[in-house]
Amino acid sequence: MALAVDFDTQRIAPQASRKVAQPGEAQEHVVLAVENLNCGGCMRKIERSLHEAPGIASVRANLSAKRVSVTFDPQTTGTEAIISTLAGAGFRAADLAVSPASETISADRDLLRRLAVAGFAAANIMLLSVSVWAGLASDMDPEIQSLFHWLSALIALPAIAYAGQPFFRSALTALNAWRLNMDVPISLALLLATGMSLAQTIRGTEQVYFDAGVSLVFFLLIGRYLDQSLRSRAKGAAQNLLGLKSGWATVLNDDGTSERLPARALLAGMRILVPAGERIAVDGRIVSGTTDIDEQLITGETLPRTARPGDTVYAGTTALTAPVEVEATAADDATLIAEIARLMETAEQNKGRYVRLADKAAALYAPVVHALGLATFLGWVLLGASWETALTTAISVLIITCPCALALAVPAVQVAATSRLFKHGVIMTASDGLERLAEVDTIVFDKTGTLTLGEPELTNATDIPDSTLAAAAALAMTSRHPYAQAVVRAARNRGLEFQPLSDVNETPGAGLSHSGENGLEVRLGSAEWCGAANPAVAIGTDSTGDNAASLYYLPAPGSSPVAFQFIDAMRADAAETIALARTAGFQVTLLSGDRVKAVKQTATAAGIEDWLAARRPHEKIAELDRLKAAGHRALMVGDGLNDAPALAAAHASLSPASAAEVSQIASDGIIQGSRLAPIIETIAVARRARRMSLENFAIAAAYNAICIPLAMLGFVTPLIAAIAMSASSIIVTANALRLTTAKLKL
Amino acid sequence: MTALAWLIPAALFLGLIGLAGFLWALKSGQFEDLDGAAYRILEDDDESTSNDKR
Numbered sequence: 001m002a003l004a005v006d007f008d009t010q011r012i013a014p015q016a017s018r019k020v021a022q023p024g025e026a027q028e029h030v031v032l033a034v035e036n037l038n039c040g041g042c043m044r045k046i047e048r049s050l051h052e053a054p055g056i057a058s059v060r061a062n063l064s065a066k067r068v069s070v071t072f073d074p075q076t077t078g079t080e081a082i083i084s085t086l087a088g089a090g091f092r093a094a095d096l097a098v099s100p101a102s103e104t105i106s107a108d109r110d111l112l113r114r115l116a117v118a119g120f121a122a123a124n125i126m127l128l129s130v131s132v133w134a135g136l137a138s139d140m141d142p143e144i145q146s147l148f149h150w151l152s153a154l155i156a157l158p159a160i161a162y163a164g165q166p167f168f169r170s171a172l173t174a175l176n177a178w179r180l181n182m183d184v185p186i187s188l189a190l191l192l193a194t195g196m197s198l199a200q201t202i203r204g205t206e207q208v209y210f211d212a213g214v215s216l217v218f219f220l221l222i223g224r225y226l227d228q229s230l231r232s233r234a235k236g237a238a239q240n241l242l243g244l245k246s247g248w249a250t251v252l253n254d255d256g257t258s259e260r261l262p263a264r265a266l267l268a269g270m271r272i273l274v275p276a277g278e279r280i281a282v283d284g285r286i287v288s289g290t291t292d293i294d295e296q297l298i299t300g301e302t303l304p305r306t307a308r309p310g311d312t313v314y315a316g317t318t319a320l321t322a323p324v325e326v327e328a329t330a331a332d333d334a335t336l337i338a339e340i341a342r343l344m345e346t347a348e349q350n351k352g353r354y355v356r357l358a359d360k361a362a363a364l365y366a367p368v369v370h371a372l373g374l375a376t377f378l379g380w381v382l383l384g385a386s387w388e389t390a391l392t393t394a395i396s397v398l399i400i401t402c403p404c405a406l407a408l409a410v411p412a413v414q415v416a417a418t419s420r421l422f423k424h425g426v427i428m429t430a431s432d433g434l435e436r437l438a439e440v441d442t443i444v445f446d447k448t449g450t451l452t453l454g455e456p457e458l459t460n461a462t463d464i465p466d467s468t469l470a471a472a473a474a475l476a477m478t479s480r481h482p483y484a485q486a487v488v489r490a491a492r493n494r495g496l497e498f499q500p501l502s503d504v505n506e507t508p509g510a511g512l513s514h515s516g517e518n519g520l521e522v523r524l525g526s527a528e529w530c531g532a533a534n535p536a537v538a539i540g541t542d543s544t545g546d547n548a549a550s551l552y553y554l555p556a557p558g559s560s561p562v563a564f565q566f567i568d569a570m571r572a573d574a575a576e577t578i579a580l581a582r583t584a585g586f587q588v589t590l591l592s593g594d595r596v597k598a599v600k601q602t603a604t605a606a607g608i609e610d611w612l613a614a615r616r617p618h619e620k621i622a623e624l625d626r627l628k629a630a631g632h633r634a635l636m637v638g639d640g641l642n643d644a645p646a647l648a649a650a651h652a653s654l655s656p657a658s659a660a661e662v663s664q665i666a667s668d669g670i671i672q673g674s675r676l677a678p679i680i681e682t683i684a685v686a687r688r689a690r691r692m693s694l695e696n697f698a699i700a701a702a703y704n705a706i707c708i709p710l711a712m713l714g715f716v717t718p719l720i721a722a723i724a725m726s727a728s729s730i731i732v733t734a735n736a737l738r739l740t741t742a743k744l745k746l
Numbered sequence: 747m748t749a750l751a752w753l754i755p756a757a758l759f760l761g762l763i764g765l766a767g768f769l770w771a772l773k774s775g776q777f778e779d780l781d782g783a784a785y786r787i788l789e790d791d792d793e794s795t796s797n798d799k800r
Contacts, residue, residue: 039785040782040784040786040788041785042784042787043782043785044785044787044789059783062778062779062781062782063779063781063782064778064779064781064782065778065779109772112772112777113769113772116765116768116769116772117765118760120762120764120765123761124757124758127757128754144750151754170789313774663778
């Protein structure tokens with residue numbers, strides 16, 4: 001959606017995603033997210049249709065990323081023209097909200113490069129080492145052996161220095177903060193093994209273990225890369241979603257001209273023309289025009305509000321019935337968005353204290369490992385062994401204990417869990433989101449747009465005769481008002497034939513009118529508009545609809561108006577999902593900003609006993625704090641901008657893909673599609689993932705319990721330690737992969 | 747053992763070629779669209795993508 005306010009301090013420049021492709025020619029480059037780029041055929045269709053358009057230098061569709069990168073001549077064409085060409089070909093495309101040359105892609109590539117170097121070094125050193133180990137038993141000359149050691153050193157030293165950097169850097173960061181993480185023992189083992197091997201090579205002795213060090217780096221990097229690439233895929237998908245929702249706005253310049261700018265290029269003070277049906281891209285005040293504003297995304301309120309000149313409007317709302325001119329006041333501290341930003345910031349700070357499972361394990365484990373390593377060294381020295389033997393044994397202990405299995409225990413499970421959820425349409429955006437989701441015992445839902453679809457549906461269609469419905473639909477077709485569109489949908493569903501009427505007048509806040517050929521005026525709109533002062537007179541009224549709103553259709557002046565009743569329909573599987581959650585022992589709460597009656601009705605229909613209505617953003621946070629104080633861990637599911645602070649404050653949070661941009665950023669994951677069932681799946685996967693992480697820790701611990709004593713007694717050389725460690729990592733990874741196919745239930 | 751004098755450099759050289767090849771492929775963006783590449787090979791008409799500058 002079109003939200004022009006950044007919660008970071010800097011505003012992204014309008015040209016952020018563009019750069020001049022070739023310095024000589026003035027060509028521009030743009031990367032677009034394409035929503036329905038799903039198959040090989042789509043790729044071809046996109047590339048073809050753009051090649052036929054004027055001013056396009058090159059097109060490349062990317063099926064994995066669902067993006068198209070286009071180089072074009074800015075004199076002939078522009079981003080918006082390209083987007084509309086794609087729309088003509090049947091693809092919904094949008095400029096990316098963030099620069100695509102982002103850190104994640106380069107981080108991916110960086111790890112892959114290091115992985116390649118480590119793999120090359122490991123393979124070649126192993127070639128040399130195997131000959132040496134085999135040669136020990138046969139007839140290898142000491143000179144050749146020394147040559148092989150020197151060659152190994154030559155390959156290993158630069159390889160470890162380059163490929164091991166991610167571990168060294170992370171370990172240093174942790175040590176600087178006086179903490180221990182998994183990378184500290186890894187780095188220590190690497191440095192000790194390499195340093196001692198180098199010393200032994202110079203002295204010409206046999207204890208040389210470059211192979212162990214390099215393969216250690218190689219295996220660890222595989223785990224890191226898998227973790228990173230999956231996360232950047234999820235991030236890319238989230239960026240695409242955000243891009244597809246951010247819009248363009250028509251800016252009116254002082255000299256009377258106008259230009260189309262992407263929403264994120266808008267500044268305070270600009271005057272913006274908002275045509276009927278378009279999202280307002282900024283917070284601002286209406287300068288001229290009166291319209292009905294759909295504020296659902298901001299307040300959760302389903303009924304549109306009538307806004308007049310001087311009224312404040314918010315980014316993300318839609319001007320429904322008439323065009324308005326808005327002066328942007330985004331910088332204004334008093335806006336709703338500024339308040340929400342402040343609340344979110346506080347909430348995020350409070351959440352930053354969460355300690356991840358792997359770090360908890362490292363905090364327990366790393367000191368033990370280091371102590372054991374030191375004890376081994378001292379023990380052997382005290383027993384009279386040479387310092388080489390003592391150090392070799394100590395290194396074996398370090399290598400065999402810490403790295404792979406433990407470092408992989410959690411990431412491997414995370415990779416499996418995230419990719420499983422990805423296939424089910426849930427994109428996890430927070431790296432520790434799964435761990436927090438696993439601890440949830442309460443689910444707090446928002447109403448509009450979360451439990452409900454957020455669009456009204458005609459409920460009393462059966463009471464309305466075909467001819468009346470068709471006539472009303474013909475009148476309603478011109479309007480963007482959600483109720484008018486619901487009338488059109490209902491008529492279409494019934495298979496009625498109708499043509500849109502011309503010269504329909506729309507009066508914001510009241511309704512539609514049309515003067516027919518016979519001079520008689522038909523009207524569709526509010527009770528007053530149609531003269532239904534006493535709604536009971538109208539045909540087909542029924543009094544159940546508190547959540548519902550009513551429109552009236554007046555076939556001719558003075559006649560009796562026909563009532564049309566609407567309700568914001570629930571998502572198809574809402575009641576079922578909630579019932580499932582309750583059976584599984586979750587406490588379910590409905591927390592909404594909408595009116596009491598509407599919320600009560602939805603709560604009853606969804607089977608939720610515990611509901612709270614008319615809550616402002618800060619009151620939602622207060623409610624979550626109350627739950628927390630009572631010892632509950634809440635999962636917040638919400639979509640509106642008004643939910644964003646609550647999403648950030650909750651222990652874990654999810655939002656549907658239709659949610660406001662800010663809400664998606666604030667939540668831990670995004671659910672695609674119109675069903676709520678993925679919430680249950682997500683919690684189930686999160687719980688299983690936690691169990692599997694613990695299983696993996698147990699496997700790693702069992703392996704350590706067997707190997708550490710052997711290593712301390714000196715029965716394990718660093719090479720054997722490296723092999724044993726690889727075996728344990730494979731077991732741990734294989735265990736994690738079970739998660740991708742396992743049948744789960746809560 | 748004179749065989750070692752050229753076998754080891756040969757082994758290292760081949761390994762380096764593989765590494766360089768991989769790094770080149772990575773740099774030229776061949777790992778950017780793993781799903782799409784599978785379909786591109788099935789396209790008959792090359793002209794639709796022939797003027798891409800990668």
